[in-house]
Amino acid sequence: MVPAGAVVADSRRASITLGTGRLPRALHPVAWWIWAIGLATAASRTTNPLLLGLIIAVAAFVVSERRSDAPWARGFRGYLIAGLVIVVLRVVYRILFGGDYGDHILVTLPEVPLPDWAVGVSIGGVVTLESVLAAAYDGLRLATLIICIGAANVLADPRRLLRSVPSALYELGATLVVAVSVAPQLAESVGRVRRARRLRGGGGRGMRALIGILIPVLEDALHRSLALAAAMDSRGYGRSAHVPLRTRRLTGALVIGGLIGICVGAYGVLDETVPPILGLPMLLAGTTAAIAGFAIGGRRLDRTTYRPDPWGGTETLVAATGIAAAVAMFVAGIADPASLQPSLIPLGWPGLAPIATIGILVAALPAWLAPPVRMPADVALSLPAASAPGARP
Amino acid sequence: MTRHRRHASLLAAVLLAAGSWLAAGSTPAAAASGACPGTTGVTVVVDYQALGGGPVVRCAPGSVSSGFEALKAAGFAVEPQQDQSHFLCRIDGKPGPDREDCLGTPPGNAYWAYWHAERGGSKWIYNPWGADHKPEQGGVDGWSFQSGGTAVPPRIPPPALPPAATPKPTPPTPRPTATATATATPRPTTSARPTASGPSTATSTASPSQSGPASTPTGSPAGSPFASAVASDAATGPPDTAGSSASGSPEGAGVVGNGSDGGSASLTSTGGPPIGTLIGVALVILVAAGALSARRRRPADGAGGGGGG
Numbered sequence: 001m002v003p004a005g006a007v008v009a010d011s012r013r014a015s016i017t018l019g020t021g022r023l024p025r026a027l028h029p030v031a032w033w034i035w036a037i038g039l040a041t042a043a044s045r046t047t048n049p050l051l052l053g054l055i056i057a058v059a060a061f062v063v064s065e066r067r068s069d070a071p072w073a074r075g076f077r078g079y080l081i082a083g084l085v086i087v088v089l090r091v092v093y094r095i096l097f098g099g100d101y102g103d104h105i106l107v108t109l110p111e112v113p114l115p116d117w118a119v120g121v122s123i124g125g126v127v128t129l130e131s132v133l134a135a136a137y138d139g140l141r142l143a144t145l146i147i148c149i150g151a152a153n154v155l156a157d158p159r160r161l162l163r164s165v166p167s168a169l170y171e172l173g174a175t176l177v178v179a180v181s182v183a184p185q186l187a188e189s190v191g192r193v194r195r196a197r198r199l200r201g202g203g204g205r206g207m208r209a210l211i212g213i214l215i216p217v218l219e220d221a222l223h224r225s226l227a228l229a230a231a232m233d234s235r236g237y238g239r240s241a242h243v244p245l246r247t248r249r250l251t252g253a254l255v256i257g258g259l260i261g262i263c264v265g266a267y268g269v270l271d272e273t274v275p276p277i278l279g280l281p282m283l284l285a286g287t288t289a290a291i292a293g294f295a296i297g298g299r300r301l302d303r304t305t306y307r308p309d310p311w312g313g314t315e316t317l318v319a320a321t322g323i324a325a326a327v328a329m330f331v332a333g334i335a336d337p338a339s340l341q342p343s344l345i346p347l348g349w350p351g352l353a354p355i356a357t358i359g360i361l362v363a364a365l366p367a368w369l370a371p372p373v374r375m376p377a378d379v380a381l382s383l384p385a386a387s388a389p390g391a392r393p
Numbered sequence: 394m395t396r397h398r399r400h401a402s403l404l405a406a407v408l409l410a411a412g413s414w415l416a417a418g419s420t421p422a423a424a425a426s427g428a429c430p431g432t433t434g435v436t437v438v439v440d441y442q443a444l445g446g447g448p449v450v451r452c453a454p455g456s457v458s459s460g461f462e463a464l465k466a467a468g469f470a471v472e473p474q475q476d477q478s479h480f481l482c483r484i485d486g487k488p489g490p491d492r493e494d495c496l497g498t499p500p501g502n503a504y505w506a507y508w509h510a511e512r513g514g515s516k517w518i519y520n521p522w523g524a525d526h527k528p529e530q531g532g533v534d535g536w537s538f539q540s541g542g543t544a545v546p547p548r549i550p551p552p553a554l555p556p557a558a559t560p561k562p563t564p565p566t567p568r569p570t571a572t573a574t575a576t577a578t579p580r581p582t583t584s585a586r587p588t589a590s591g592p593s594t595a596t597s598t599a600s601p602s603q604s605g606p607a608s609t610p611t612g613s614p615a616g617s618p619f620a621s622a623v624a625s626d627a628a629t630g631p632p633d634t635a636g637s638s639a640s641g642s643p644e645g646a647g648v649v650g651n652g653s654d655g656g657s658a659s660l661t662s663t664g665g666p667p668i669g670t671l672i673g674v675a676l677v678i679l680v681a682a683g684a685l686s687a688r689r690r691r692p693a694d695g696a697g698g699g700g701g702g
Contacts, residue, residue: 050673057680064687101478352669
């Protein structure tokens with residue numbers, strides 16, 4: 001009875017867990033996000049389709065190995081489809097508006113004549129292989145970024161992630177939790193209003209039907225939010241009366257000043273014609289001010305977390321693999337920049353950059369390093385044999 | 394000891410070539426040597442500035458429809474920027490991939506600036522338009538690589554028209570000897586083929602051997618300057634300039650799509666993708682297959698949302 005079922009489930013899961021005796025648990029969500037952002041950073045430094053395809057394959061591999069069955073963990077295929085749509089849109093746009101890059105002409109579309117002052121812009125005209133490839137490479141880079149972020153969304157529970165928000169951003173985190181919880185309620189409210197309309201005989205389409213659905217839904221949302229605000233206020237959310245005004249002003253000034261410094265520093269790093277003081281030094285100064293503001297602001301709140309997620313060695317390893325992929329791509333960009341951008345004029349095959357490839361393959365290790373996820377079969381096995389209906393073979 | 398002596402002799406040859414090239418380049422008459430001999434065609438001047446190599450003067454014969462076409466007709470290898478293919482990114486492979494990846498628009502302190510001038514004019518005029526603009530026939534197009542804030546024109550004045558601006562310059566025989574030690578574009582064949590404006594386009598380095606019969610009358614007096622010009626071009630320019638000029642010289646006509654020659658060679662002449670690309674494709678397919686098989690190995694998702702973390 002149970003032992004036979006247990007053997008079947010164990011052999012199914014044997015290839016997934018590393019050895020025996022690793023208890024399934026959920027990895028800290030920030031570890032998954034650091035891993036995904038490391039992969040995304042690596043993807044943003046190259047347009048080599050081999051490397052980008054490898055990043056996508058690695059992300060899909062880790063997701064299929066370590067994805068749980070929760071409702072929020074579905075939908076990775078949607079990210080893949082979104083990536084495909086991005087590539088197709090880029091190629092179509094390039095074919096229509098800028099296809100004359102290079103010399104290998106594929107097809108010649110009829111050209112729409114434009115006035116003289118629009119020199120440099122062309123609609124239709126020659127379509128070359130190099131321009132299609134350039135658009136495909138660039139679109140693939142954006143698609144890879146989106147797929148990496150999608151992998152993080154599927155692997156890390158968003159609610160547990162919001163619990164890890166620093167204390168200074170506590171109000172922001174509470175707002176996001178409410179929004180994430182309320183969004184499904186909005187869909188349910190729309191369904192309820194439509195059913196009521198059909199029962200009363202009011203159907204139809206068009207603007208009148210839309211207004212007939214929109215107003216009750218908005219009213220419902222307003223009522224719900226007022227009730228939620230009253231409940232949260234009665235429980236003490238949002239109270240900061242015991243913090244002196246000076247501390248609050250200092251925290252606000254540090255955080256806002258730090259964020260402005262980060263914006264200016266990011267622009268200075270990217271644009272090379274500004275004085276160097278506005279580049280990296282400003283970025284570091286802004287980051288320091290923002291972190292100082294967070295630290296000071298966090299001290300005022302005595303907030304405890306119920307059953308916080310532990311950060312162990314496994315989390316550090318998983319995050320380190322993502323960072324290793326990004327570092328390997330940076331090193332490859334310094335050592336051999338031509339391999340990260342396959343040349344289109346003259347047209348050449350994309351080469352294999354060894355350092356970058358090894359870094360990306362290292363980022364596939366979390367498929368085995370991360371602890372296995374809790375499968376529904378585990379829940380059935382943990383119950384006594386008499387009460388488990390599916391235990392009998 | 395012999396190795397040192399070889400190094401010393403090579404160094405001496407390079408210094409002699411560089412010296413002769415510099416001496417020749419300082420005279421304005423020598424700078425006009427690569428220019429169009431008549432009032433047709435567009436004279437193209439490319440100054441690499443800090444990228445290495447001095448000003449190069451060539452002629453784009455016939456009518457050209459844009460600054461890009463003028464550069465290609467003059468025998469330069471042109472690479473536009475990838476996304477907006479009407480921004481010029483590289484001329485003859487400079488700046489290289491380590492300095493500029495040509496994916497985005499080149500920055501404001503490292504780009505090719507477009508100038509124009511009249512033949513023999515006194516100064517260069519900065520163009521407010523891009524390389525798609527149609528240059529005037531008989532004018533001069535200038536390209537100068539910027540490395541800083543203020544706009545720097547090409548370092549030579551706009552080449553003047555030759556004194557006898559008729560289509561048959563048979564009198565100017567004394568000119569070739571005086572300007573035989575020209576800048577990187579010696580024209581050994583102007584006195585031999587006065588009517589063709591083609592040979593003045595891309596006649597550096599390997600061309601004397603290829604435009605064979607026409608070059609013999611002037612081959613002997615300009616023997617050593619050829620060697621010096623060859624050495625100077627090898628010393629200053631990358632192999633790309635030699636390759637581009639060699640492919641452009643035989644016909645003498647406008648050379649278009651030099652990049653495609655090299656590109657198609659690398660894409661199709663080897664018969665298929667290199668081994669690195671095949672390994673990369675195999676790796677991607679392997680990991681993707683692993684992802685698909687892991688997905689199939691999971692128990693059915695119909696058990697509901699239990700577990701949820």
